[in-house]
Amino acid sequence: MDDVGVRVTARPPGTIAAAWLIARKDLAIEFRTRTAFLSSLVFAVLALCILYFAWDESVIAPADRAPGVLWVVVAFSGLLGLQRSFSIEEHDRGIDALLVAPTSREAIYLGKAIGNLLFLCAVQAVTLPALVLFYNLPVGQSLLAVAAIMLLATIGIVAVGTLFSAMAVNTRMAELLLPMLSLPFFVPVLLNAAQATTRVLGGRPASEAWPWLRIIIAFDIVFVVACTMAFPYTLEE
Amino acid sequence: MTAAPTVARTAPATRSRTTGPVFDWLFVVAALGVMGIYVRAIYFTPIEATQGAAQKIYYLHVPAALAAYIAVSLTALMSIVYLWLHDERADRLAEAGAEVGLVFLTVVLTTGPLWGHQIWGAWWAWWDMRLTLTLFLWFVVAAYLVVRGAVEDAAMRARFSAVLGILGALLIPFIHLSVYLFQARLHPMPIVLKPSEPSLPSEMLTTFLLAFVAFALLCAAFIRMRYRVGVLRDRAAEMLA
Numbered sequence: 001m002d003d004v005g006v007r008v009t010a011r012p013p014g015t016i017a018a019a020w021l022i023a024r025k026d027l028a029i030e031f032r033t034r035t036a037f038l039s040s041l042v043f044a045v046l047a048l049c050i051l052y053f054a055w056d057e058s059v060i061a062p063a064d065r066a067p068g069v070l071w072v073v074v075a076f077s078g079l080l081g082l083q084r085s086f087s088i089e090e091h092d093r094g095i096d097a098l099l100v101a102p103t104s105r106e107a108i109y110l111g112k113a114i115g116n117l118l119f120l121c122a123v124q125a126v127t128l129p130a131l132v133l134f135y136n137l138p139v140g141q142s143l144l145a146v147a148a149i150m151l152l153a154t155i156g157i158v159a160v161g162t163l164f165s166a167m168a169v170n171t172r173m174a175e176l177l178l179p180m181l182s183l184p185f186f187v188p189v190l191l192n193a194a195q196a197t198t199r200v201l202g203g204r205p206a207s208e209a210w211p212w213l214r215i216i217i218a219f220d221i222v223f224v225v226a227c228t229m230a231f232p233y234t235l236e237e
Numbered sequence: 238m239t240a241a242p243t244v245a246r247t248a249p250a251t252r253s254r255t256t257g258p259v260f261d262w263l264f265v266v267a268a269l270g271v272m273g274i275y276v277r278a279i280y281f282t283p284i285e286a287t288q289g290a291a292q293k294i295y296y297l298h299v300p301a302a303l304a305a306y307i308a309v310s311l312t313a314l315m316s317i318v319y320l321w322l323h324d325e326r327a328d329r330l331a332e333a334g335a336e337v338g339l340v341f342l343t344v345v346l347t348t349g350p351l352w353g354h355q356i357w358g359a360w361w362a363w364w365d366m367r368l369t370l371t372l373f374l375w376f377v378v379a380a381y382l383v384v385r386g387a388v389e390d391a392a393m394r395a396r397f398s399a400v401l402g403i404l405g406a407l408l409i410p411f412i413h414l415s416v417y418l419f420q421a422r423l424h425p426m427p428i429v430l431k432p433s434e435p436s437l438p439s440e441m442l443t444t445f446l447l448a449f450v451a452f453a454l455l456c457a458a459f460i461r462m463r464y465r466v467g468v469l470r471d472r473a474a475e476m477l478a
Contacts, residue, residue, distance in 0.1 A: 167397050171387035184376040188411035211418055219411050226407055230400045
């Protein structure tokens with residue numbers, strides 16, 4: 001285990017240190033198998049291509065539908081990554097080892113959330129260039145702004161998605177339940193992110209995107225706090 | 238159910254296991270009240286000048302919406318109470334509120350487009366915040382009930398649904414704000430034909446207030462019935478265990 005940085009010390013790690021260890025553990029598993037990353041990535045790029053053909057090119061320009069397409073793809077490829085977050089713990093009851101570890105349950109949530117955030121960001125780091133490529137978007141400063149919007153939105157998506165992933169694995173129909181639970185909660189994030197992206201890519205001043213971003217930031221703060229507090233209730237007692 | 242919480246809840250649990258009949262006077266009174274409202278709305282309330290007979294759906298649509306909000310608020314409130322006190326009665330009330338709320342939300346979502354088609358000329362208006370909010374509330378409540386059905390363990394089911402009830406209550410203001418911003422940027426709010434008139438003639442107002450009372454009673458009756466069904470179900474489950 002020492003390759004993920006676990007050292008035997010007299011004192012258990014603090015919340016943030018423990019969370020980081022858990023995130024590194026998840027990312028190490030993912031890095032070695034790469035199954036979830038590859039499937040999320042292929043799904044995202046495939047969805048970009050399929051959605052291209054869903055509209056008549058001569059009626060709506062590809063650049064006009066790029067923001068909407070981007071956020072649909074982000075939501076669904078994100079779900080694929082989130083699904084795996086707690087299902088990997090179910091095999092061989094890995095979750096039991098996490099529960100008996102000398103760390104708070106909040107740290108488990110934060111660790112899982114950080115792991116998911118990095119995972120989703122890695123998928124998006126490929127999705128955005130693929131969008132630029134397939135939808136012929138201009139390369140420039142506006143893409144940096146879109147990346148910033150994606151980071152803000154992904155924090156909110158991961159906050160609720162991680163909690164629901166923990167709940168869904170304990171139910172009879174985990175794969176079906178996660179999208180049903182998560183998507184209504186993604187609505188404020190996706191709606192505002194898509195509107196902000198439309199304005200940024202349309203070359204509008206940043207002040208026009210700000211009202212939308214404000215709601216995403218508020219969502220991030222409220223749901224990171226609420227889900228961290230709620231997480232201990234979703235574990236077996 | 239794990240051993241420890243069961244022992245902790247023994248006292249309130251046994252008290253709540255005795256329950257009245259599922260159908261009782263409250264339901265009869267509420268059902269008669271709703272029938273009376275139909276008669277009054279159709280025959281004894283004037284027809285609205287601009288909207289015509291279509292406006293009569295108002296006496297069903299708006300009270301149903303208010304009843305839905307009461308039921309769903311009960312679920313959110315009882316979710317907090319459950320996480321605080323771990324009382325299974327709070328969980329059963331939350332369950333009853335969600336199920337009854339879903340029924341009334343469905344009524345709102347059915348009557349809304351019927352009315353909108355006549356008045357707006359469109360089945361659905363995304364810029365109407367109440368309708369859009371009601372739709373997303375419907376999705377959250379539906380997810381809540383699916384979770385309830387998908388967890389085997391009773392204590393875990395209660396905890397999961399309480400968490401979802403509270404998070405759902407936190408979500409609603411965000412959806413409201415988002416849709417508000419969405420419609421404010423794209424459409425002005427309707428002024429002439431907005432769905433709820435601020436000033437109603439007294440006969441219409443009386444019908445509306447009576448309709449609201451009748452629907453509130455029906456909501457209360459349904460919740461009580463659903464709660465009692467829950468008690469009977471839990472009792473049956475305990476006898477089988």
